[in-house]
Each structure stands twice: as C-alpha cells, then as structure tokens.
Amino acid sequence: MARKKDEHPPVSQVDYETLAAFRFELRRFLNFSEQAAKALGMTPQQHQSLLAIRAAPGRRLTIGDLADQLFVQPHTASELAERMTAMGWLERHPAPQDRRRVMLGLTAQSEAILAQMSATHRGEVLRIRSTLTELLDRLGDG
16 A cells, blocks of 8 residues: 555664664763853853854844743743843843843853853764764665
C-alpha cells in the first residue's frame, strides 16, 4: 500500500540510534554551555538572555521578546531583567515607537562577558559540527 504524502516512513533501529546520539550531542553542548556560564558567575538563563539581546535587531529586545526567546512567561523575563539590571548587565531604554514599552540593551560589562562566552561557544560548536552534520545526514538518508 502506498504511503500518503504527509505520512512519515517507519522509524528504523538506525533512526532510533541516530536520534538518541543527536539528542546526546545537544545535551552535551547544553551542559558545556551551562558549565561555561557558571564558571563566569552567571546562570544559563542570564547567558541566553545576553545572547538573545545581542543578536536582536538594534541589539535591543522588549521583555515580551525576551520571554519568547527564553520560553518563559513575561513576568519571569521581567524579574530576570530586573536582577540583571541591578547587576549592571542590562540597560533599560524607552521604545522609540511607544515610550511606555521598555527595550533591554547590554552594558559594556555584559558585552565583554558575552564576547568571551561566545568565542568559547563558537569553538565548541565548530568542534561538534562534523558529528552533528553526520547525524543529520544519517537521518536524511532514511
């Protein structure tokens, strides 16, 4: 019987092994990232916040945008931003289009910390690139 267009092929043993290996590599990278953040005195969520803000257009995000990036509720992102502002890592700026909204930006201190973290992370991503590519290619062959 022919498969329908939107049906997936059956999952093979190789697929299970590949998915498990891929998930393991992702978790290994996340663990690396968490340990790197802790070594610099920050939480993984703080690192992720700095990276999201730095990568955003104009290098600024609203609380709502930050919440979306972190997969948290806006009140959680707001509390995180408050703590990071108190630490000297974030600045708050009124949004140009709507001065009632607040835009979050990085300070020189957090820019320096993030640059160090990002160089380390880039190196780790490059180190695991061939492994991830091989695993993705293996899944694509199914």
